[in-house]
Amino acid sequence: MSTPGALEFEKPVKELEAKITELSRLVGGDGGTGMESELEKLRDQAHKRLTQVYNNLDPWQKCQVARHPDRPQFKALAEQLLTDYQPLSGDRNFGDDKAILGGLARFRERPVVVMGHEKGHDMASRVTHNFGMGRPEGYRKAIRLMELADQFSLPVLSFVDTPGAYPGKGAEERGQAEAIARSIQAGLRLQVPSIAVITGEGGSGGAVALAAANRVLMYEHAVYSVISPEGCASILWRDGKFAKDAAGALNLTAQDLLRLGVIDDIVEEPVGGAHRHPEQAARALGDAIEQHLRALSVMDGSALKQAREQRFLAIGREGLV
Numbered sequence: 001m002s003t004p005g006a007l008e009f010e011k012p013v014k015e016l017e018a019k020i021t022e023l024s025r026l027v028g029g030d031g032g033t034g035m036e037s038e039l040e041k042l043r044d045q046a047h048k049r050l051t052q053v054y055n056n057l058d059p060w061q062k063c064q065v066a067r068h069p070d071r072p073q074f075k076a077l078a079e080q081l082l083t084d085y086q087p088l089s090g091d092r093n094f095g096d097d098k099a100i101l102g103g104l105a106r107f108r109e110r111p112v113v114v115m116g117h118e119k120g121h122d123m124a125s126r127v128t129h130n131f132g133m134g135r136p137e138g139y140r141k142a143i144r145l146m147e148l149a150d151q152f153s154l155p156v157l158s159f160v161d162t163p164g165a166y167p168g169k170g171a172e173e174r175g176q177a178e179a180i181a182r183s184i185q186a187g188l189r190l191q192v193p194s195i196a197v198i199t200g201e202g203g204s205g206g207a208v209a210l211a212a213a214n215r216v217l218m219y220e221h222a223v224y225s226v227i228s229p230e231g232c233a234s235i236l237w238r239d240g241k242f243a244k245d246a247a248g249a250l251n252l253t254a255q256d257l258l259r260l261g262v263i264d265d266i267v268e269e270p271v272g273g274a275h276r277h278p279e280q281a282a283r284a285l286g287d288a289i290e291q292h293l294r295a296l297s298v299m300d301g302s303a304l305k306q307a308r309e310q311r312f313l314a315i316g317r318e319g320l321v
Helices: 008-027 036-054 059-066 074-081 123-128 136-152 169-173 176-189 204-208 229-236 240-249 254-259 278-296 301-314
Strands: 082-087 100-107 110-117 156-162 194-203 215-219 223-225 265-267
Touching: 008 036, 008 059, 059 194, 059 223, 059 229, 059 240, 074 082, 074 100, 074 110, 074 156, 074 278, 082 110, 100 136, 100 278, 110 136, 136 156, 136 176, 156 204, 169 176, 176 204, 176 301, 194 204, 194 278, 215 254, 215 278, 223 254, 229 240, 254 265, 265 278
Parallel strands: 110 156, 156 194, 194 215, 194 223, 215 265
Antiparallel strands: 082 100, 100 110
């Protein structure tokens, strides 16, 4: 098991894992040291403690997990879930946006159109991908991909992980709001099956632009909200230090959103989050996508479009406060 950078609430587990690493080094390949049983006890203790921590995460802690730099993003998930991936670039209007990637691929031998946010994992890649914050050309690329899917009757898979659309001056000048609105419109009008997955952070319209799908799935420790906790706190309390309180009030966890009917399914993560065991997390996600895609594939285009529209119109009619 890898030990990625620990979050604040993981520190007790990290201390145990450090002991396990040191003891493993001492044991080495020698089976006669007598320390193997002690090592197994420590591993069992660390697993139990990690399970206890992750079974009791509060909304703010889930935000931190969702933003973990080692959490699998579009590129990593594409490598695990897709074959014959052929990226398509540009919006045929202004340029190419590296925050939103997409193209043609096969998902478990089935041709699909895929798209998703990429944040990057180090400073250089984060700058390249603009921290996963899409610009207008990114959302127009998404529209282009959805139109391509409709033209060739290919299902659409979207992987959402963004703090929100880029709010810069240039993006606004190039029609950010209009591009997001048209991307949502394109998603709602599709006559092919569409599945969106909130893999990490689903922020505001920048997330919905890729998530207007027949089925919206969420990783167990992902978050999805109309505004970030920090943004909410700055508006309501005029102080970002109240972000934890805002996270608790926003109903942004997968468990909250399933109860409220905003999402359709929760994909379980390995103990300790998807960033600890990305391959296991990808397999679970692939199985969930396959299950929902199979159910949607029996519907014709008009039924898919109508069901998708009714799904979103129903949000807020019951159970929401």
